[in-house]
Amino acid sequence: xxxxxxxxxxxxxxxxxxxxxxxxxxxxxxxxxxxxxxxxxxxxxxxxxxxxxxxxxxxxxxxxxxxxxxxxxxxxxxxxxxxxxxxxxxxxxxxxxxxxxxxxxxxxxxxxxxx
Amino acid sequence: xxxxxxxxxxxxxxxxxxxxxxxxxxxxxxxxxxxxxxxxxxxxxxxxxxxxxxxxxxxxxxxxxxxxxxxxxxxxxxxxxxxxxxxxxxxxxxxxxxxxxxxxxxxxxxxxxx
Numbered sequence: 619x620x621x622x623x624x625x626x627x628x629x630x631x632x633x634x635x636x637x638x639x640x641x642x643x644x645x646x647x648x649x650x651x652x653x654x655x656x657x658x659x660x661x662x663x664x665x666x667x668x669x670x671x672x673x674x675x676x677x678x679x680x681x682x683x684x685x686x687x688x689x690x691x692x693x694x695x696x697x698x699x700x701x702x703x704x705x706x707x708x709x710x711x712x713x714x715x716x717x718x719x720x721x722x723x724x725x726x727x728x729x730x731x732x733x
Numbered sequence: 734x735x736x737x738x739x740x741x742x743x744x745x746x747x748x749x750x751x752x753x754x755x756x757x758x759x760x761x762x763x764x765x766x767x768x769x770x771x772x773x774x775x776x777x778x779x780x781x782x783x784x785x786x787x788x789x790x791x792x793x794x795x796x797x798x799x800x801x802x803x804x805x806x807x808x809x810x811x812x813x814x815x816x817x818x819x820x821x822x823x824x825x826x827x828x829x830x831x832x833x834x835x836x837x838x839x840x841x842x843x844x845x846x847x
Contacts, residue, residue: 620776651834661777661822661837674834708776712833720765720826720833724776 622725624709630731634695642711643690643711649673650692651712651722652684656705670731671694699732707731739824739838743768746845747791752810753842756823759804766807768797771820771840780821781808782803813845 621644631637632675652664654677663676663733666687681699686692696703706729710722738757745750758766767782783790783797783806790797796809810817820842824835 620770620778622776651835655833660839663834666834668787676834700835710776721767721779721782722835723779724831726776 620723620725622706622709622711622723624725624728626728627726628729628731630733632733633699633701635686635699635732636695637699639694639696639707639709639730639731641692641694641709641711641725642693643709644713644723647711647713647723648688648690649712649720650686650691651710652678652694653708653710653724654705655708655727659705661708664694696730699731703732704732736763736836737786737823737838739823739829739841741841742839743842744844746843748813748845748847749811749847750817750845752813752817752843752845753807754823754843755807756838757803757804757805758836760825760827761804762827763825765835766797766799766806767826767835768795769822769824769837771822777822781790781822810843813843815845815847818843818845 623687648669651666655661664678666674684694705729708727710724712720712722768780769777770780771777794811799806823838826833
């Protein structure tokens with residue numbers, strides 16, 4: 619158990635709909651990262667928040683948005699859903715590790731299926 | 734543009750054998766190279782990581798070898814066990830303030846036969 623929690627575990631919805639994925643980071647971690655994992659694109663970074671502020675953006679579509687709240691939990695909002703948005707969405711939180719890099723701990727993911 | 738290339742895509746090893754997975758990167762600004770292990774239905778779990786000022790790092794049966802001049806790094810799993818069967822991802826990140834997003838390789842599905 620990484621200490622990162624994500625809800626819901628599974629989400630099935632229809633094209634055109636909007637969903638919200640939720641992530642609670644490990645206690646004390648200020649950074650939250652969102653990643654998308656799909657068969658054709660692999661694991662791709664979407665967006666990072668640090669202590670409530672957006673810090674980095676990756677391959678995130680304009681239909682997607684995120685935010686981090688004062689209690690440090692984060693939400694990823696996906697709107698106007700398309701079939702191609704079906705994927706696993708992971709949240710990770712980070713702490714500076716012994717290797718000098720920032721160790722990221724991943725949650726169990728939310729599997730989104732768009733029908 | 735794929736910045737971290739991983740090979741092989743799949744690997745089958747006998748129990749007790751050595752599993753070797755290779756990665757190559759393009760961006761010389763990368764300064765942190767972790768490996769993640771992912772079991773079906775689970776999130777990636779950090780296995781071991783290295784910085785470019787070190788050529789090798791060992792933790793138990795897992796070793797990272799790093800070649801800065803070649804911009805390559807590899808994961809060696811010694812005495813591979815059936816329980817090691819999983820998908821392995823190499824990754825890289827660079828320091829940019831507090832932005833340290835990971836760029837992942839495409840993954841290697843390892844199967845260790847009993």
